[in-house]
Amino acid sequence: MNILELHQKFIEKKISVIELVKKYLDRIEREDKQVRSFLSPTPELALSLAKEAQEKINQGEHQSLLCGIPCAVKDNILVENIKCTAGSKILENYISPFDATVIKKIRKAGAVILGKTNMDEFGMGSSTENSAYGVTRNPHDLTRVPGGSSGGSAAAVAAEFCQFALGSDTGGSIRQPASFCGIVGLRPTYGAVSRYGLIALASSLDQIGPLANNIEDTRIVFNAIKGRDSLDSTSMELDSQSRKVEVKNLRIGVPKEYFIEGIEDEVKERIEESINKFRKLGISIQNISLPHTEYALQTYTVVMASEASTNLARYDGIRYGLEKSQIDKIKSQDLLSFYSGIRGKYFGKEARRRIVLGTFSLSVGYYDEYYLRAQKVRRLIQRDFNQAFSKVDLILTPVAPTTAFPIGEKIDDPIKMYLADVFTVGVNLAGLPGISFPYGKANNLPVGVQLISRPFQEESMFRMAELLEKA
Amino acid sequence: MDIDHILALARLKIREKEKRELEKEFSAILNFIKKLQELNVKDISFGSHLIESKSVLREDIVSRKQKDEKETKKLLDSSPATKDRHIKVKQVLES
Numbered sequence: 001m002n003i004l005e006l007h008q009k010f011i012e013k014k015i016s017v018i019e020l021v022k023k024y025l026d027r028i029e030r031e032d033k034q035v036r037s038f039l040s041p042t043p044e045l046a047l048s049l050a051k052e053a054q055e056k057i058n059q060g061e062h063q064s065l066l067c068g069i070p071c072a073v074k075d076n077i078l079v080e081n082i083k084c085t086a087g088s089k090i091l092e093n094y095i096s097p098f099d100a101t102v103i104k105k106i107r108k109a110g111a112v113i114l115g116k117t118n119m120d121e122f123g124m125g126s127s128t129e130n131s132a133y134g135v136t137r138n139p140h141d142l143t144r145v146p147g148g149s150s151g152g153s154a155a156a157v158a159a160e161f162c163q164f165a166l167g168s169d170t171g172g173s174i175r176q177p178a179s180f181c182g183i184v185g186l187r188p189t190y191g192a193v194s195r196y197g198l199i200a201l202a203s204s205l206d207q208i209g210p211l212a213n214n215i216e217d218t219r220i221v222f223n224a225i226k227g228r229d230s231l232d233s234t235s236m237e238l239d240s241q242s243r244k245v246e247v248k249n250l251r252i253g254v255p256k257e258y259f260i261e262g263i264e265d266e267v268k269e270r271i272e273e274s275i276n277k278f279r280k281l282g283i284s285i286q287n288i289s290l291p292h293t294e295y296a297l298q299t300y301t302v303v304m305a306s307e308a309s310t311n312l313a314r315y316d317g318i319r320y321g322l323e324k325s326q327i328d329k330i331k332s333q334d335l336l337s338f339y340s341g342i343r344g345k346y347f348g349k350e351a352r353r354r355i356v357l358g359t360f361s362l363s364v365g366y367y368d369e370y371y372l373r374a375q376k377v378r379r380l381i382q383r384d385f386n387q388a389f390s391k392v393d394l395i396l397t398p399v400a401p402t403t404a405f406p407i408g409e410k411i412d413d414p415i416k417m418y419l420a421d422v423f424t425v426g427v428n429l430a431g432l433p434g435i436s437f438p439y440g441k442a443n444n445l446p447v448g449v450q451l452i453s454r455p456f457q458e459e460s461m462f463r464m465a466e467l468l469e470k471a
Numbered sequence: 472m473d474i475d476h477i478l479a480l481a482r483l484k485i486r487e488k489e490k491r492e493l494e495k496e497f498s499a500i501l502n503f504i505k506k507l508q509e510l511n512v513k514d515i516s517f518g519s520h521l522i523e524s525k526s527v528l529r530e531d532i533v534s535r536k537q538k539d540e541k542e543t544k545k546l547l548d549s550s551p552a553t554k555d556r557h558i559k560v561k562q563v564l565e566s
Contacts, residue, residue: 094549295509301500318558323551324552332561334562335563340484344485345484352493375517380510
């Protein structure tokens, strides 16, 4: 069932919210042992929110479509009074003192939060293998990764543990797991959704977004969480002009630089089939070029690591995150060695790696050649997209070069892991929205197609993806 | 790259074995990033957004009164070591 159908059933009193939520909680308890998508299931909170939602529905007031709808939240989005770890040991005992803005919004709408989901530590990773709490498995094949860093959220939706989930996307962390798990994942335009209450990884790249089973559900959740927030000065109000778009008039561009060596054959076939399908439906398809694509991954690596090293500088173990027994483990005479000891011990390997890279890129003598240069190349990548959008309205690409890979295959080689993001990082660098929607399978595993649009034109991506969904 | 210097800046203490591993990985990562040097970026101004945006400012006044002691207490309770509304830390200066 989709959100609209569930909403109808609630209004017609055919299903009670509490019954539905209990069903989901039971399913999670029985089956999540295998998938391990949740870090902290929140049954008490879920049942109390279910009760509130049911009361709202009983009063018959005009209800939000999300009223009573069960969801999962990535563990880097703060929910008040609930543990929030960001997949890291350094926040093992952090109880959030407040709600993120997106959580305030979905609670107001009556959504029911079932729990916090697993993720790569602080969002650093493309497989959820970098979680300090163990790896989540892909519900389509339990020997494989769900993708990352929003792997827990994607797996929870794919395993039907919730109707939708919230994730975050810095370099592909919603879109890539969505494609590996066969669901829809949206990374909104930078600034479309408030980042207040999102544990920051790279502040010029991060966005919160929805993961769901179909485009309409994704649209409903996006509409509920988007909007300007005075607590996030980078957030902006959406231009609602896009509603008037006639989808048949939209032109799709296919960038040749995204169809290179290294894409699995069957994945390439699925993407080409989707292009042909659009063509058959009368959509104009053009070849375009994004010439600086070959520099996107390197640019992203430097920018993201630099911003991450700054954002992770706040974790000291003493103001929040750890218990007394954990800080007592560090033998130190003074504050400086205490900080170094705590951070060295409680940050995971990938986090330490990126902090070191970022610190280096920002340090005296290297800042110009590394960080500044990367930010300038970023400008070139943005210009490529800008120029493409003077000829086309949407850009179609693969989401990942492969389907879900086996657990353990890439974890020992950091660069190999970074390559998994090659088709998604350009979108974040340019501040654009991108959606991954499922299209067929390759070797029995889901394949995702990516659409990219101009800023704040998410509706045009939804409409175009729906053409294929309904075909 | 002087790994000890970077680790000091990053406030990270790690074992010798990991230091050596990091140095090796670093070599590979820096080699990977080197590609960015191919481009001529002389005439590009530093900016990070596709959408030109203005700075968002507000009046420097208290816009939200703290609810009460409860909020402060909640934040202080997050710390594993407090005393009289302060967070206890190790000595700051070396003796």
